[in-house]
Amino acid sequence: MTRLFNDPATFTEDMLGGFLDIHASYVVGVPGGVVRATETPPGKVAVVVGGGSGHYPAFCGVVGAGFADGAVVGNIFTSPSAQEAVSVARAAHGDAGVLLLTGNYAGDVMNFGLAVEQLRADGIDARFLTVTDDIASAGPEDLVRRRGIAGDFTVFRCAGACSEEGADLDEVERVAVKANAATRTLGVAFDGCTLPGADRPLFTVPAGTMGLGLGIHGEPGIASHEMPTAAELARLLVSGVVAEKPAGASGRVAVILNGLGRTKYEELFVVWNSVAALLAESGYTVVHPEVGELVTSLDMAGCSLTVMWLDEELERLWTSPADTPAYRKGGVSAQAGVGRSQFTQAAVHVAVADADxxxxxxxxxxxxxxxxxxxxxxxxxxxxxxxxxxxxxxxxxxxxxxxxxxxxxxxxxxxxxxxxxxxxxxxxxxxxxxxxxxxxxxxxxxxxxxxxxxxxxxxxxxxxxxxxxxxxxxxxxxxxxxxxxxxxxxxxxxxxxxxxxxxxxxxxxxxxxxxxxxxxxxxxxxxxxxxxxxxxxxxxxxxxxxxxxxxxxxxxxxxxxxxxxxxxxxxx
Amino acid sequence: MTRLFNDPATFTEDMLGGFLDIHASYVVGVPGGVVRATETPPGKVAVVVGGGSGHYPAFCGVVGAGFADGAVVGNIFTSPSAQEAVSVARAAHGDAGVLLLTGNYAGDVMNFGLAVEQLRADGIDARFLTVTDDIASAGPEDLVRRRGIAGDFTVFRCAGACSEEGADLDEVERVAVKANAATRTLGVAFDGCTLPGADRPLFTVPAGTMGLGLGIHGEPGIASHEMPTAAELARLLVSGVVAEKPAGASGRVAVILNGLGRTKYEELFVVWNSVAALLAESGYTVVHPEVGELVTSLDMAGCSLTVMWLDEELERLWTSPADTPAYRKGGVSAQAGVGRSQFTQAAVHVAVADADxxxxxxxxxxxxxxxxxxxxxxxxxxxxxxxxxxxxxxxxxxxxxxxxxxxxxxxxxxxxxxxxxxxxxxxxxxxxxxxxxxxxxxxxxxxxxxxxxxxxxxxxxxxxxxxxxxxxxxxxxxxxxxxxxxxxxxxxxxxxxxxxxxxxxxxxxxxxxxxxxxxxxxxxxxxxxxxxxxxxxxxxxxxxxxxxxxxxxxxxxxxxxxxxxxxxxxxx
Structure with missing residues (x-):
């Protein structure tokens, strides 16, 4: 449960205060959220991401070079208001337009949709796109109704990297649409989370079971399973996601194994061990995978597997440098030096003395x-x-x-x-x-x-x-x-x-x-x-x-x- | 609880398998643990850290440039064996000696102590130092009996950075001793953790209470408190740690607010908000603070505050570049550009039309x-x-x-x-x-x-x-x-x-x-x-x-x- 707070009603503001203090070299606060500590340079499209909070590092944690220019930060699990989205977008905007990005939730769709209208009325070229990667939330015939979960990360990242390269708004929007179309996620949950100040969890999962496709705010899943082993879970996730391979997609994939908060890195590594083997068996080449907490839900127990099928452009963007509070990529000091030959376990040699x-x-x-x-x-x-x-x-x-x-x-x-x-x-x-x-x-x-x-x-x-x-x-x-x-x-x-x-x-x-x-x-x-x-x-x-x-x-x-x-x- | 595993008996091996796969550009596995993927260059002291696992990113997650050369990885919460420590130290060793570092626990002291003897018998100059930052585990008159907790991070980091600068073994050891003497931590826990495969938690904390000084493996604390607000907790932690300011220490400090696993980033940011204010009130200048999960205990709920009092040398080392799987410092793309002026919340102006x-x-x-x-x-x-x-x-x-x-x-x-x-x-x-x-x-x-x-x-x-x-x-x-x-x-x-x-x-x-x-x-x-x-x-x-x-x-x-x-x- 969420135990540390002062007034639950000001949890988000208090949280943002601490975040902005610790990461002052990256970000500054504006009404409604955060923007980079540096001005958006002329000619650069501003990529503004957003949604409710409670998902750190999503999404104020990825404001920085190669990723977002700003993040609109709502209350826990609640869409920010249109006014907040407008405020952050205005602050992030340079002179080349704004792309607003959220997961596909009703509140975000309405508020960011209104924000786009207001920004355009102010003469700012604004576009809005929602991420729809959650394959459990609607069928393949109904893609536009799918929710956005950890696939937010791959889509936001590619759009941010594209804008960093200097592309114009049409290009950045095209890349975001393409990245979303190439991204699929399947998630599982083992237990719910508790809102600050609440005396019981927002939802629960029966002990010893796992909710397949359970949403990151407790939205209903598609099935309940007995708790599997790590290897069984890996098989379920890989087969589920890979079955949705887009037509004509390549064999090169970006992959995220995402922990929701209480499922720890050690457990994710155990699962990854099997995921990596299964993807290799299926003929996939995994490019710069991420295993860790990227899109969380307070202290919810569970994880998800995201695959983004890559073409040359998406691969270039996915692997480009980034420098944000919670996500960095690219050489700091590019480990120079001679690569090691692989060590192997030497056979234990026991000297046996002559015995009578x-x-x-x-x-x-x-x-x-x-x-x-x-x-x-x-x-x-x-x-x-x-x-x-x-x-x-x-x-x-x-x-x-x-x-x-x-x-x-x-x-x-x-x-x-x-x-x-x-x-x-x-x-x-x-x-x-x-x-x-x-x-x-x-x-x-x-x-x-x-x-x-x-x-x-x-x-x-x-x-x-x-x-x-x-x-x-x-x-x-x-x-x-x-x-x-x-x-x-x-x-x-x-x-x-x-x-x-x-x-x-x-x-x-x-x-x-x-x-x-x-x-x-x-x-x-x-x-x-x-x-x-x-x-x-x-x-x-x-x-x-x-x-x-x-x-x-x-x-x-x-x-x-x-x-x-x-x-x-x-x-x- | 820890839910994802295959055979609990092979949890550590399975975890390491996944970790090594995902971070193959940084590390390779050797019997007993991991070492950097690049050979230790001639003249560089090898800094080898270690201890039981279950504390990710401590400590295989910080093997890389500017930090450790190798990590000895024991089973969950269990010291690695002397043989494992020797194996990793040999693999990490170049030609300039090895400094072995662990927290101060009986098993680590014995096994790493034996390892040093064996390494010396092989002609490798080896030293061993344990970190003793936990002020709740013994009184100030009994420093050598204190356990090592999140302060491991500051000490290991300074030793690693010193070795990266090219210092010899005497120097690296001197810096590690100095960093340890300058580091103090106080921790609290709200709930225990569960070992893989166990059907109950290793220990528990009564609901609505907090164990002050409770160890990261459930070692007894010094007091039980009613659950405080975030601001009250900040005051307790800051006053406890600051009271132990070493004689003659400066007003510049490195600070870590560390989450144990289930206490999430949002909560830590709320606490940090108060910690930063209290340290500023006390006249401290906080240098490159870290708020996050650096030394965890599976899914234990709780956090700790670490302060390292800095002199010029420790500050240089603490802020130097690092590039490891879980910890990076130094510019990737050094946010170029014009700094923003601070935004302030504009007063809401409501146009009131003339009304009758x-x-x-x-x-x-x-x-x-x-x-x-x-x-x-x-x-x-x-x-x-x-x-x-x-x-x-x-x-x-x-x-x-x-x-x-x-x-x-x-x-x-x-x-x-x-x-x-x-x-x-x-x-x-x-x-x-x-x-x-x-x-x-x-x-x-x-x-x-x-x-x-x-x-x-x-x-x-x-x-x-x-x-x-x-x-x-x-x-x-x-x-x-x-x-x-x-x-x-x-x-x-x-x-x-x-x-x-x-x-x-x-x-x-x-x-x-x-x-x-x-x-x-x-x-x-x-x-x-x-x-x-x-x-x-x-x-x-x-x-x-x-x-x-x-x-x-x-x-x-x-x-x-x-x-x-x-x-x-x-x-x-």
Missing amino acids: PASQAGGRVVAESFSAIAAQMVESEDDLGKIDAVAGDGDHGRGMVKGSTAAAEAARAVAAQAGGIASVLRAAGDAWAAKAGGTSGVLWGAALNAAAGVLGDHGLPGDTAVAAALRAGYDALAALGKAARGDKTMLDAFGPFVDAFAESVNAGADWRSAWSQSAEVAHKAAASTAELRPMVGRARPLAERSIGTPDAGAVSLALCITTVTQLIEEKR | PASQAGGRVVAESFSAIAAQMVESEDDLGKIDAVAGDGDHGRGMVKGSTAAAEAARAVAAQAGGIASVLRAAGDAWAAKAGGTSGVLWGAALNAAAGVLGDHGLPGDTAVAAALRAGYDALAALGKAARGDKTMLDAFGPFVDAFAESVNAGADWRSAWSQSAEVAHKAAASTAELRPMVGRARPLAERSIGTPDAGAVSLALCITTVTQLIEEKR
Whole structure:
């Protein structure tokens, strides 16, 4: 929802005030909207775009060189008045006429239509064109009734670039008409938006569904779908838009994947991955595509795909330089220098030391342990994430799955190459650190490598060697993590386990019995981290949230120990 | 929430795939992240930034000239591994060393710390620095424990710009340390974000409240506030950050007002309006401020204010050219031309024709009517909005309030200047059209002007003249709106009213009686628009939504008619 405002009634004015301040080098305010900070030079047609606000950067954000000369800015989702359109057009006008451009909405059509009459009465040659790119808003037999959505961007841009080249009003109007005829958009929405000061959304989309063709102000769409995957959505959008290819159009296209506000760049990139592949499969060459927020609707969730089929002229205009507050094109410092050759992922090469048969057998058992641990982590991922979300960022479960799965794979691979215990442990540790990332990944990697150093690749280790290996792992953890027991980390479970293990071995137990006996200690210790102070070095208020919740790292470590215990019991 | 993904486990890889495709002219992928598409030239220090993903454009989006040479990209909200950091650093390294930069988080500190050791072991001079700008994460006595948030942007940028100038590794490191020491950020959050594939948010903020200092991964903040106005928030952020002004710092500052993802540009501009004023009041000169999404957290709602106190060197670096996928600075086409003189809102000049005393008296009554209508519209704003939201965009109530309030003001002003009936009506109509915007504003303006043309400024009109004026208003509406009765517009209420009025007058009634008798007709007609087909030219599915709901324009027109009826009854 829209949360930040002073008086909802002055939201647009307040917004324009901030916009004009921050972009004072590009734009100045005039009654009804904004114009470029520089006078329109003699002979240049003024391209004035407009519509309701709430769609930033559309359209005050694209006033500048190579794009619009002015933007008429209405209230949120409301057409500006004819008087406002006249005011901005007069301010933007030089001596070569004005082209007014909006999306095709009833209010814009009336107000800008009246504005054209008034401008002509004043002796200014004015034309008006509406963009009709939304293929969901009316059928192909009814093009003039289609609404304008993100295709506004391609049409306004080509008209602005054409005017910047010095074309006269007839030419600029011809190019705008051509760009509109070549542009098609299909959009989807996952959730509505809330007007400033409103206590409920303007419209909603049922959870888990997607409205196909839902308008950017909540105008009804043509169908409701179950929420698709990113790849399925890409297929739906590409096939929908491409089916409307204008007769005789070329295979070169400008493409926009536009986010409506709450659908973020990361998600758009995931969808683009599939869109790019599908367009390539269909034989299209994509020219200077744009992925991002170009025509938004406050915090509406959703996106749209726009394709403009290019001829030579439109391609030249689409790729020409532009310099506006929110959209820039053309070299600032034209990345000079030598292009890189493509990097490729080098195959991971694991050195496997010569191991004797006993250690090879041990290595296979260690590899088995990692497989069991990985399976356990997959099962526990959600629980670990929830525990971690109390005081951390909730990614512990995912990190443990990624790390242990990679460790199990690497361990199996090295065991299959006749690696000994130490080689298997090292491979597992390195893979864990490399794939899990985060804090726990690097700590597990360090602990496993330290243990490997004690155990070696020759012979089966004795009970005291296992105790020493565990101790070495613990010491590596403590050193790298710069933490001590009581700081509410995995050390709080691992320390008591290592101590209990050493005590059992010193009392004469073999390592398997010592392990089983100590596992319970690790569990209790992990649970008791719920009572501990939080780790030193975190902000004070963390204490209030994390007391009462065990540490996720301690819990996952205890789970790993139990998993190995079960394997030991099975093998007895 | 994050809705678009394929397999949540491969979200980061899929995202990077799309990012690399769309920005292939800037970047290429390497194991662990991205580097510039051009080789690092001899003698240039490589600045490699990094951290978990989910913060776009931070930080793969700022790899390019004048900024980073490479970005290490971890999984969502998860530190990359040491191996990944080494991989990207090696790829970015030329021959002059590498500076690694991250925010101050435990996982990044460990993994990048290990990476530095490995790079040095390979003979690459590597340094590592973490950004600590978040003043809410630890006290001023404990700077090294502060987290890095949007201040990453200023620090990374200055280091990158310094390296672009050709400085050696010692110099680039010195600048990064200085920029970090000069940078402070305070953030707020209004709602959490959802990891790809998760069925609930990572964390939440209670509705109607704001978490002060809440971290960008949901780390605990320092206080919970009631949701403030935009101006109150600006004051809180500015006073919090400015209180931490470093000793001896200048009055020139770089400033970032950063949106976290769901808080949109329009809202940020509203807040900026107050931030700019407060900083100016405090005697600060703001240098090249940035308002927008620079360091996000998926779709988290919230924003932060970053201030970097500038000396001559930092100002030069902050304002130097940059060219990256998501951040560009420096002239593309350096807006040439003559700067505009500032436009100011011209005082509205209304020509008041000479009116006779009778028409002057009539004008005062008309002005009274508009005041009554405006009061009624304020009362009905919410109801009209709700009706309009069914088939439209819910702005009808707001538009009617804006229009009628402006009309009432203009009418009072002209009546006070001894304007006659026609002058008052014209002023009201022009103000309504100018201030309401949208469809209904321009239609009301046209209707009132047409009626004024019939009534004139001399004498009180007779009953048939009033009927003719209403008819003229109706005709103007129909012509401008290009609609007919039955299209579910205000014509459906106005038409029957005008007909009934004419019939009453023809049957001998005076205009006051005719008005009162016909008001009921308008109401019934407005209500019956619930049964009508929707307006021609709208998409088919609208029919399904709008049948059963009356047309908001017809309802508001009927309300206006009733308001005037009450005034007539009172004056009898």
